[in-house]
Amino acid sequence: MGERKGTYAVTQTALRRWVQFTYETANRHGLTSMHARSILLVLSVSMTVWGADALQPGWNLLPDSAKPGMRCQSTLTVDPQASRVYLLGGDVRTALAGQERRSGVSADLWCWSIAGGGWKQVGTGAHPSPRMNHAACWDTQRRGLWVFGGSYDAGMLGDLWFYDTATDAWSDRQATEVRPDAREGHILVRDDRLDRLILVGGLTSLTDKRAVNDVWAWSCASGGWKRLDATNQGPGPRYQAGAWHDSANRRLLSGGGFTSGGEATMNAMWALDLKQITWSAYAAPFHESPALTLTPISGNRLLALAGNSERIQEAQGAWKQRALITLPPRQFHAACSDANNRVWVYGGTTKGLTDPCVPAGLWVRENP
Numbered sequence: 001m002g003e004r005k006g007t008y009a010v011t012q013t014a015l016r017r018w019v020q021f022t023y024e025t026a027n028r029h030g031l032t033s034m035h036a037r038s039i040l041l042v043l044s045v046s047m048t049v050w051g052a053d054a055l056q057p058g059w060n061l062l063p064d065s066a067k068p069g070m071r072c073q074s075t076l077t078v079d080p081q082a083s084r085v086y087l088l089g090g091d092v093r094t095a096l097a098g099q100e101r102r103s104g105v106s107a108d109l110w111c112w113s114i115a116g117g118g119w120k121q122v123g124t125g126a127h128p129s130p131r132m133n134h135a136a137c138w139d140t141q142r143r144g145l146w147v148f149g150g151s152y153d154a155g156m157l158g159d160l161w162f163y164d165t166a167t168d169a170w171s172d173r174q175a176t177e178v179r180p181d182a183r184e185g186h187i188l189v190r191d192d193r194l195d196r197l198i199l200v201g202g203l204t205s206l207t208d209k210r211a212v213n214d215v216w217a218w219s220c221a222s223g224g225w226k227r228l229d230a231t232n233q234g235p236g237p238r239y240q241a242g243a244w245h246d247s248a249n250r251r252l253l254s255g256g257g258f259t260s261g262g263e264a265t266m267n268a269m270w271a272l273d274l275k276q277i278t279w280s281a282y283a284a285p286f287h288e289s290p291a292l293t294l295t296p297i298s299g300n301r302l303l304a305l306a307g308n309s310e311r312i313q314e315a316q317g318a319w320k321q322r323a324l325i326t327l328p329p330r331q332f333h334a335a336c337s338d339a340n341n342r343v344w345v346y347g348g349t350t351k352g353l354t355d356p357c358v359p360a361g362l363w364v365r366e367n368p
Contacts, residue, residue, distance in 0.1 A: 055342075055366040059327040065362035067119040068110045069094065069103075071347045072357055073132040076334035077145055078344065079165065080138070083114040085336065085344050085362075086145055086163075091132045093357045100356045105130040105152045109145075109163065112362060114338060119362075127170045128161045133240070135188035137197065139220065146197055146220075151184040156206065158182030160218065179225045180216045185239030189252055191274050195220045198228075198252065198274060203239035211237035211260040215277060234279025235270040240332075242294035242304060250274045253282060255304070256292045283317045293335035295343045298367040303343055306331050307351075327365075330358045342366060 074090025087110040092103040107130040109123040134150025134157070145163040149156070158181060160174040186202025197218040203211050213236055215228040235241075241257030255269035271282040292306035302313040308329035311319045333348025343365040349355045 055364065057366050057368040058325065059363055059365050061326075062117065062362045062364060064118065065112070066360035068108070068346070068360065070100070070357035070360045071106065072332040072349045072353070074106075074334045074347055075134060075136040075147070076336045076344055076346050077136050077138050078114075078336045078338045079143070080339045081140060081143060082165065083338070085112040085114060085338075086110065086136075087112070087119075087334065087346055088136055088145070088147060089128075089131045089134060089150065090334070090347060091353075105132050107131065122168055123163050123170055125169055128159065128172075129157070131157055133184035135186050135199070135202075137188050137190045137245075139190055140192065141195065142220070146188065146190065148188050148197075148199060149180075149183050149186060149202070151206065156182035156184060156204065173223060176224045178227075180214070180227075181212070183212070183239075185241075185258070187241065187243040187252065187254060189243070189245035190220070191217075191250070192247060193250060200243075200252065200254070200272065201238055201241065201257075203258075209258075209260055209262045211239045211258065213237045215272070228277045230272070231276065231278045234272065235268070240291050242292040242306075244294045244296060244302065246271075253294065253302070255294065256306070283313060283319075291331040291333075293333065293345075295335055295337040296341055297337070297343060297365070298341045303365070305333075305335060305343070305345065327363055328358050333358075340367075 068087055070093040071090035075088045077086045078084070079086065089106050089108065092106045093100050094103050107127055108121060109127070111120050111122045112118070128147060130152050131150030132152070134147055136145055136147045139146055143165050147161045147163070149158055151157060158179065159172065161170055162173050163170050180199055181204045183202035183204045187200040189198050190196070191198050197220065199216040199218070201211065201213050203209065213234060215230055217226050217228050218224070235254070236259065238257040238259050241254045243252060243254040245252055251274060252272040253269060254272070269282045271280050272278070273280070292304050295303050297303045297312070304311040304319070309321050309323055311321045313319050327345070329350065330348030331351060332353060333345055335343060335345045337343050345363040347360070348358050350358055
């Protein structure tokens with residue numbers, strides 16, 4: 001596991017020990033209990049209320065992390081340079097008189113500080129239209145967030161936007177005639193070596209549930225889309241597949257998802273070689289979930305999360321299933337991993353899209 005950075009919280013055990021230490025120290029120096037309480041009051045004001053070193057192995061619900069509210073089909077992206085997590089858009093729900101109601105599709109962008117905790121809404125100027133089931137990825141060179149497509153109540157979106165953290169501003173980058181079709185449930189990653197975005201698959205029609213498996217590249221430097229023809233068929237058309245960009249080996253790993261017509265895919269993973277644009281079968285069968293997330297964890301392993309279990313791919317390639325003990329079961333959630341291979345999760349539904357959302361809150365998985 002990498003080096004820990006930032007300020008950290010005080011656990012209940014540590015706090016009890018600190019209180020005991022303060023009173024014992026005050027007693028040794030002839031101070032009263034009132035003096036000790038004053039010292040503790042000053043310290044409590046200056047302490048950070050959350051931090052990574054206070055996490056227990058496994059899943060942790062972070063305090064005061066429910067501000068963005070209940071939602072599903074949003075995106076969660078990590079900024080590894082500034083230790084922040086960005087939550088964008090989604091299908092937002094509210095609870096009124098014990099009943100969950102749909103508020104509509106959102107365009108809000110929230111930023112969570114990994115070091116100090118707390119949500120802050122950013123990018124509130126001109127911004128992308130409300131969307132859900134879109135795709136986003138981080139650009140370490142430009143220190144910002146790329147977002148493509150998605151859907152809203154009236155149809156599909158096919159626009160490309162960039163959020164610049166330096167200026168806290170969005171810009172519309174879609175200006176070329178040759179472009180991918182509007183879509184939702186697709187994959188978007190950044191190929192750092194060639195300074196480009198890679199867009200794969202998705203759903204291009206809501207009426208007949210038509211999925212595609214095309215591959216497109218966007219030049220981050222000069223702009224413009226170019227279709228890349230894969231040398232083989234690969235997994236075939238699908239949408240809402242779990243994906244992870246293995247930047248060290250310049251490949252995209254994906255699995256799960258829906259095929260055309262809305263049927264779940266076979267339980268197989270595929271790898272797309274970004275150098276040759278060639279698909280190959282990867283690892284053993286692992287999951288048949290249509291709405292899973294795929295993130296790296298410690299020990300060069302992968303974590304597939306969906307439903308009521310998490311599946312971990314061990315070094316030898318086999319998947320091991322474990323029941324979720326703390327994290328409530330969910331699908332159609334958002335997830336990402338940070339530089340320390342901690343997995344961050346927000347939102348989702350208890351099962352399908354017509355089922356209720358899970359309670360609002362940001363969860364993080366500390367490596368056991």
